[in-house]
Amino acid sequence: MADLYHILAAHDGREGPLLPILHDVQAAFGHVSEEAIRAIALHLNLSRAEVSGVVSFYHDFRRTPDPRTAIKLCRAESCQARGSEALAAEAERSAGSRVRVETVYCLGLCSVGPNAMIGEDLHARLDGAKVAALIGAM
Amino acid sequence: MRVRISDDALAVACGADAVAARFAALGHEVVRVSSWGMHWLEPLVEIDGRGYGPVAASDVEAILDGRGKQLAIGVVADHPFIAAQTRLTFARAGKTQPLSLDDYAATGGWVGLERAHDLGAAAIVAEVTASGLRGRGGAGFPAGIKWNTVRLAPGERKYIVCNADEGDSGTFADRMVMEGDPFMLIEGMAIAGLAVGASKGFVYIRSEYPHAIRKMEAAVRLAAPLIAPFEVEIRVGAGAYVCGEETSLLNSLEGKRGEVRAKPPLPAHEGLFGCPTVINNVLTLAAVPFVLAQGAQAYADYGMGRSRGTMPVQLAGNVKYGGLFETAFGITLGELVEKIGGGTDSGRPVRAVQVGGPLGAYFPPALFDTPFDYEAFAAVDGLIGHGGITVFDDSVDMAKQARFAFDFCAAESCGKCTPCRIGAVRGRETLDKVIAGESAASNLELVADLCETMKFGSLCALGGFTPYPVMSAITHFPEDFGPRTQEAAA
Structure with a gap:
């Protein structure tokens, strides 16, 4: 957990440091563990319940690790209007148990959907074949 | 040769990096600029002011050899989509390098701050008060x-x-x-700081x-x-749509659950960490440098009624010519969708x-003569919100869209108030019955009643505005809630 203490120290003196800390912890470890919650709570003089409550509130934070890489598929209205729902089914088929297909509500590319994001890489104008190819290459 | 290609996320998602790399590999100088906002043409390549798009890496050689005619759009600045706009906030779009302080200063940057x-x-x-600038996040409250x-x-x-925290689908301004144009936003925040005596500003950007x-x-x-x-x-946000609501955003910045706060106290009195806080949308703050540099009257000269200035309208969804169209208030919805959007x-x-995003009303073509204006939209039970327009063709099932509105509200509710937390779930269940043909007429009555409660009883716009998409779908597209009409006939 040495990295965790570096993360905590890096945010000392910041106003409202909890979200930045949780982002860094999630980026470093892939999830926010019970152990991390305990250490963060102690460091910020919060209760564990307070930190847990924040972790569970936000869709971005995970309590448990998931070794699969994720593709975030937009299924908001603008992508729906361009056929994202059919795409979602295709993505699930291609993903199997190897890739995690997550739903995201809007990537801000609403005129060129359906869209997806893998890591920080954006993909637009998707169709079934393109999604299958993207997932196949993950 | 100097080639200009956008490095906007949308251009990149459409393959701009590969196009840029191809030009560079062939020995040309590539300048990465902001996007003109003509999204159907991205990746757009500009050489000596003339444009080509949408360009794939495999088109690069043809363009250089003069064989790219089918992709040529002529002089980019004269394109009808651009020429028809009034660009105040997006005056630099397509023209400058986003992170070049020289470009920014050379195009009127920092004049407003001075x-x-x-x-x-x-x-x-x-x-700012005299300019008539209203909050562009959706509520339209006068900024001054x-x-x-x-x-x-x-x-x-x-x-x-x-x-x-621009979470609305159909918006990207x-x-x-x-x-x-990140410096424009920073300049607007610095001006706001001088105006109210604040020395610190936060930009809360969604993690998506x-x-x-x-860039910021x-x-x-x-x-x-x-x-x-x-x-x-x-x-950086953490994937909660409700954090676009101002008090929820403030809680999130403080490191708390993004739950909505009851108002009063207003954030202006007790906002971030209990201190007086100006909280404005990106577009509101981004409009401020123009107002200060050119004067309030120059801004107020545009628009209609109590909606002054321009609105960067975002054409999205199933639209032929999608992108950013900044125009003075008063243009009709039909002009935007049919004429501009094609x-x-x-x-x-x-x-x-x-x-207006997931919490905005659905309009049928019969209402396309509605002018784009805060009050005119309110008069037909709609809202312009953040200026996003999502177009659907005739394959859309409006009962499904109404159900999605409840579904989205249920997934994103912060849980603080009952009408939103419980109402969204019950609304979805009731619409499921309607869709299944179970006592459709009485269940639709129940939905209308529930929407009334959500509209007036919710703490914020998430629960309060979810009735807009639901009720507009039921009102304007009753044929999609089929069993109801069958029952009425019986």
């Missing part, structure tokens, strides 16, 4: 009045918070400002916008000496457009 230094707090607020409340509020510490986050972080570092002693810090991308008839 004038603000000369004017002083009260006169800055008077100028909000600023004046914070200016007059007692307190040693005050904050400027920029709401960049905030993202384009942050990625294309990694490109905007990186770089821009804040570059601009720091120019706005000092005012400081700007970038904060109808649907699928070529099928337009059946519905949703204006």
Whole structure:
């Protein structure tokens, strides 16, 4: 957990440091563990319940690790209007148990959907074949 | 040869990096600029002012050999989509390098901030008030009045918070400002700081916008000496739609669950960390440098009624010519969808457009004569929200869209108030019964009653506005809630 203490120290003196800390912890470890919650709570003089409550509130934070890489598929209205729902089914088929297909509500590319994001890489104008190819290459 | 290609996230998602790399590999100088906002043409390549798009890496050689005629669009600045606009906030779009301080200063950057230094707090607020600028996040509250409340509020510490949690589907103007013209937003925040006596500003950007986050972080570092002693810090959201609501956003910034706060107290009196806080949308703050540089009247000269200035309208969904269209208030919805947007991308008839994001009403073509104006939209039970228009063709099932509105509200509700937390779930269940043909007429009555409760009983716009898409779908497209009409006939 040495990295965790570096993360905590890096945010000392910041106003409202909890979200930045949780982002860094999630980026470093892939999830926010019970152990991390305990250490963060102690460091910020919060209760564990307070930190847990924040972790569970936000869709971005995970309590448990998931070794699969994720593709975030937009299924908001603008992508729906361009056929994202059919795409979602295709993505699930291609993903199997190897890739995690997550739903995201809007990537801000609403005129060129359906869209997806893998890591920080954006993909637009998707169709079934393109999604299958993207997932196949993950 | 000098080749200009956008580095906006949308252009990149459409393959701009590969196109740029191909030009570079062939020995040409590539300049990465902001996007013109003609999204159907991205990746757009500009050589000596003339445009080509949409370009794939495999088209590059043909363009260089003069064989790219089928992709040629002529002089980009003269394109009808651009020529028909009034670009005040997006004046630099397509023209400058987003992170070039030289480009920014050469195109009128920092003039507004300089004038603000000369004017002083009260006169800055008077100028913003006189411009008629209203909050572009959706509520349309006059910016000058909000600023004046914070200016007059007692307190040693005050904050400027920029709401960049652009979660509405069909909107991308905030993202384009942050990625294309970040210094303009920073200048607007610095002016707001002078106006109310705040020395610290936060930009709260949603985590789904990694490109905007990186650009803004770089821009804040570059601009720091120019706005000092005012400081700007970038904060990243964590995937909660409700954090676009201002009090929820403030809680999130403080490191808490993004639950909505009851108002009063207003954020202007007790906002971030209990201090007086200006919280404005990206587009509101981004409009401020123009107001200060050109004067309030120059801004107020545009628009209609109580909606002054311009609105960056975002054409999205199943639309042929999608992108950013900044125009004075008053243009009709039909002009935007049919004339500017060119109808649907699928070529099928337009059946519905949703204006204002997931919490906005669905409009049938029969209401396309509605002018784009806060009051005119309210008069037909709609809202312009953040200016996003999502187009649907005739394959859309409006009962499904109404159900999705409840579903989305249920998934994103912060849980603080009952009408939203419980209402969304019950609404979805009841619509499921309607869709299954179970006592449709009485269940639709129940939905209408529930919507009334949500509209007037919810703490914020998530629960309060979810009735807009639901009820507009039921009102304007009753045929999609089929069993109801069958029952009525019986």
